[in-house]
Amino acid sequence: MAVMTWSAALMGCFSDAVWSVVLAGALGLLGGVLLVVGHRQRPSGLRPRTLFATLALACVLGAAVAVHCAVIAGNREKGPLAPAMAADDGIVIHILITGSPAPAPAPGHSSDGRWTVDASLIDLTSNGRVVRGTADIVVTGGAAWQNVRAGQSVRTTGTLKQVREGQPEAALLSASSAPVVTDSGFDARQTAADVRKRFVSAADWLPPDAAGLLPGMVTGDTSALPESLETAMQTTGMTHLTAVSGANCSLILGGFILLARCFRLPRPAAGIFAACGLFAFVMMVGPDPSVLRAAVMGAVGLAALTGGLRGRSLTFLCLATTILLLLDPAMAANVGFLLSILATLGIVLLAARIASWIPDWVPRWLAAGIAVPLSAQLLCGPVIVALQPQFTTFALIANVVAGPLVAPVTIFGTIAVALATALPWLAVVPIAVAGTCAGMVAGVARLFSGLPGAALAWAEGPVGIAAMVLSSVVTLLAVWMALHPADVKRRVMGLHGVVATRLDALLATREQGTTKHGRLESCKETSGRNHLWLLPKTPGPRASRRTPSVGGMRHRPPSS
Template sequence: MAAHAAMQAGQRDDGPVADVAAARDSVVIHVLIVGDPRELGTDSRGSGRWAVPAEVIDIAADGMLIRSATRILLTGGEGWGQVVTGQEVRTAGKLKPAKPGQVEAGVLVAATPPMRPDSQRKPDTQNKPDTQNKPEARHPTQGPADIPHGPAQLKRQFSSAAEWLQGDAAGLLPGMVTGDTAGLDESLETAMKTTGTTHLTAVSGANCSLILGGLVLLARSFRLARGVAAIVALGGLAAFVMMVGPDASVLRAAVMGAIGLTALSSGRQGRSLGFLCLAVTGLLTLDPSLGTSVGFLLSVLATLGIVLLARPIASWAPSWVPSWLASAVAVPLAAQLLCSPVIVALQPQFSSYSLLTNIAVAPFVAPVTILGTIAVPLVPLLPWLAIVPIAVAGASAGMVAAIARFFAGLPGASLPWPEGPAGIATMSLWSVGTVLLVWLVLHPTRVVSAVLWLHGRLVLLIAAGESSLRRRWTR
């Protein structure tokens, strides 16, 4: 993977797009949007600024037309917050070199809103003079780009359909189902950060695991064979991915969710670990930039924790504890133990009630995800029928918000933690200590036996030392 990434980096840094960026020329560019816009803040006039990942289709610069499938980063104001993955747009601006370490070949500061590409228009060469040497004439901007129907339209329709819900549910439900957090209240967002539940407001591996698990149970209820049920579940997961938008983060979540569910249901740790290694290698081959993504790292670590630790921790529970309750505690604990050192490196604070909050909200996450996902395609097709799943999912989302606010308001919900390598090292030790503490608490009989055994060995050691000292004194 390192060799593959190095080869791609060499092609990116030495390619024609990098040469244009180094010259800092003004260009007219035709791109394909490959990711969601990320808000950068506001400019001097108070307008929003956005960063949008894109892939170059062609660039008109200095009288030349350059075609290259190279990643760049677009930054702009008006209109750039509404573009969606898979949309082709044209704009003009100044192309600058990317910063060291960026996966993009350059950064374009857009001087215009996103425009419709005019590639379908055929010039009238009989009545018009030849303008092939003028890039602006060959590629004029035709007007604001249309927002395509599909995932983006479904997200907007679902968010609009959930507006009748009261309180936090109206903003949280679209975030938990489709990842649309535009309507999320700032105070609730802060509470979820404090309690370590922000992963619920993105399409994560947990969402995909719930979708897969629900489809498998539904298929098995019709007495379908296990292989057929697996195919049905995977087909449903693919439909879910297409519905919310098949960008890199969603595809990553789908793969990790499928592996996590396989690890929990099959009980074959070695096979699940092999699937995880294969998935990581495959995803990095398709997109080496995931190697610098913190979200990808957290997904891999969370899945690794579930594969390695979830079943052993659940098996430590006493026989009188229901298996579903043991798993409800073991899964978030296993994921949190491996993710905590990375989270502390990003945000040096300790979320005291993160585990308790994730356990408390777990019963409400499944209804939100499954019923909300059912409601998304019903909203444009049968809006009257979508009211019932939206109401139930909204009530569950309201409970998630209430639990997050409750735990965030408790004393000591967010405690300071050392920064840098010291913080990572201490949190790693804390994770190991937590596993040992959980084992000790859940095995009181074995702990007492071990303590008595150690006590007996210590008594024998003291007696032997005392006897040795007496012999020396008598001599």
């Protein structure tokens, strides 16, 4: 189901409304046909009815995603913003700020003094005509836009432009004037932004690396992150630690469940308590795609545990992916969401198996610490080189060393966020603990990024992606061979025996059963030899040979 919904979402994001409707109709028709065929099919071991029902449900969900994409495309093509975009004239627009300002990256990888923020349309005036409607837009403007807050209603002027394909917004507003606030309303997202800023201020007494990295690892605020440290994290493949990810959500959810068990809450109450805590954490850090994936996946698992059901992590991942794509099909084209799904999929499918390959004398926590980043990087590698064509040589060892430090940073940092709002003087201790661990993470990044060959050039485009896929497969095979030498020897010898037997049969067939130069055969396992080279016998009778004993021949004395 997840694969079907993702495919439909990708096709819908890069298609117009008409083709999205056609896709929805085709998937709906296919789902109906599968349902009818499954109903008429007799149950059997090869093609059970549940298979057809599952395929039909996947087609129906894909059709629903395609319909959602058609609505988004129709709003972009014929919505309230379409005439203004077609005219390409200056407009006066009234919008509601729905996000937090962020620097707008320029081609030179610097913000160039411009900022971007998400907003929602209230009304606009174009050529003396006032248009009211609902549409999501992205605003880019000068330095004055960094001071707007979520929940504010502002009025400005600018020009509407088309967004890139795959973006969920209806238009891009290039603001030509500073925003004029018309209403400062209350918004929970602005409250969360204030909490994040307060935490950044509370941690500014730490060393520069710790003060910049700690807010990013706990709340997702990377405004104080030094540029040199950000480069070091990219070189060592640790950029996922500079922001909140699914691992943080898992730790927070586990902490709330443990706290509920300490108070001996019943299962339903514990589930509600943990869900509320997870929701508050997501609101604080913001709805990042990887955070939403982890939150929905955790909520699905929490609902299953509350109901007394046990499921598999792969099932929870597929359900979370399907739900998020139904709500927002544009996530299918989001690279962060794709990396989050691939990393989780690699951990679910490979981590436990790789950990079981490691010898028993290695501690289990160390085996898990090696298996988890390795399994995640094996699946994320092709996507990463497509974005940044370079090979991070020390990514695995750097993540293994820094992995144990993530949990104390997340736990003590989250406690410090709550205390920094209510009791700032009491937040010093958890900030010190979390900041020390964050500083150690930064030290690991700087250490390995400074080693020779930390970042090697990699091929770009499809060639680089294919090479990384092959490299991931070879790496997995090499790890298995290194940890299973006995199995490798047994399989090689077995393959050798099979090849020798097949060659012998082939030679025997070609020579029509006659053998003049010997043949290669497999001996019995009890012979103590691997193979035996059998020489042909002499066709004539062979004369008997007797070897005299030491000292010459001795005649037996005649019997008396």
